Amino acid sequence: MKQRLTTAAIALIVLFxxxxxxxxxxxxxxxxxxxxxxxxELLYQTQYVTSKLVLVVSVAFALFFPxxxxxxxxxxxxxxxxFYLVFLGAMFLMRHEKYMLPSICTAFLVTLLVPVxxxxxxxxxxxxxxxxxFYYVLALGGGWFAxxxxxxxxxxxxxxxxAPKISPKKTVEGAVGGIVATILGYLLIGLLYTLYRSFMGEAIHVSYIMLALAAPVCAVAGILGDLFASVIKRQTGIKDYGNILPGHGGIMDRFDSVLFVSPVLYVFISFASFVTR
Incomplete structure (x- = not known):
């Protein structure tokens, strides 16, 4: 627990x-x-991709895409x-006896999905x-609060x-607790952001109703993202996606839920703003 909390503190400082x-x-x-x-982590640790060239190009693509x-x-x-699609197609044609189509398709899906x-x-x-x-903090909080x-x-x-076959330690009580924590967390973020803007001399109105509506949906999305990542680990026989974050695992072990929360939150924002001036 001590190592987990220490790593979390350092990670939060880096994020800040x-x-x-x-x-x-x-x-x-x-x-x-x-x-x-x-x-x-998704391609190498899982051994979905064994080609070093494909792995290097995929990681480089993810690095420069943002x-x-x-x-x-x-x-x-x-x-x-x-270009990346053509590269994968060329690799498949030239080394079709070694690289199977599912591996190439997985590389394309993961390498495009994650940075996007x-x-x-x-x-x-x-x-x-x-x-x-403000919205970025909500996206992170939707996964991490849950x-x-x-x-x-x-x-x-x-x-x-x-889901005992996917993640034996996850419970219904824990899921409910995660949803409640997300609702409270979202309301707190809204309050803190209002106070911050007020301190900066700008009056804003944060819709706490919208935050309360979005929070449980984002929390569920975060839980599903976590389960999705757990299924991959179960299928590939790995415990964690890496060890870059001692006590937590890899980057994907911390950001798996955010992969689902970000798109869901974006849909909410597309229909209604949480902040008005």
């Missing part, structure tokens, strides 16, 4: 530093690094995705300025297994 540069290309690079590490959201490079987004989803934070920043950082609430409540009161 990255968010100080939220409105700069440095944050794009941060998202690129996280995406690259996640893609590496940088393409910067204005000078936006028109290269489709071109880069097309993680880059939702960049889209939120650019589209919803100056409130992008995970932390589920962990602690499940440890204390968990009796009924939720």
């Amino acid at each position: 530093v990255a968010m100080l540069f939220f409105e700069t290309p440095v944050f794009n690079l941060f998202i690129g690094i996280v995406s690259a590490l996640a893609v590496y 940088m393409l959201y910067l204005k000078p490079f936006k028109h290269y987004l489709i071109a880069m995705a097309a 989803v993680f880059s939702v934070s960049i889209i939120l920043r650019d589209r919803l300025y100056p409130d992008g950082i 995970d932390s609430g589920g962990y602690f409540i499940g440890s204390l009161f968990g009796k009924h297994k939720m």
Whole structure:
């Protein structure tokens, strides 16, 4: 537990530093690094991809993809995705006796999906300025509040297994605790953001009703994302996606839920704003 809390504290400090540069290309690079590490874990640790060349190109793609959201490079987004698809197709044709189609398809899906989803934070920043950082914290919180609430409540009161064949430690009580924790967390984030903007001399109105409606949906999305990542680990026989975060595992062990929360939150924001001026 001590190691887990220490790692969490250090990770939060790194995240805080990255968010100080939220409105700069440095944050794009941060998202690129996280995406690259996640893609590496999903392809290498699981052994879905055994080709070193495919692995290197996939990780490089994930690293640089978030940088393409910067204005000078936006028109290269489709071109880069097309290049990566052609590269995988060429590798399959040249080494079809060694590389099976499922491996190539998995590489394409993972390498495209992960940086695109993680880059939702960049889209939120650019589209919803100056409130992008508020929505990004909600995206992270949707996964992490549900995970932390589920962990602690499940440890204390968990009796009924939720998905014993996928994740034996997860309980129905823990899931409920995670949803409640997310609702409370979202309301707290809304309050803190209102106070921050007020301190900066700007009056805003945060819709706590929208936060209360979005929170349980995002919490469920986070739980499903966690289970999705657990299924992959079960199928591939690995305990964790890596050891870069002692006590937690790999990047994917911490960000798996965010993969599902970010798109769900983006849908909510597309229909209704949480902040008005």
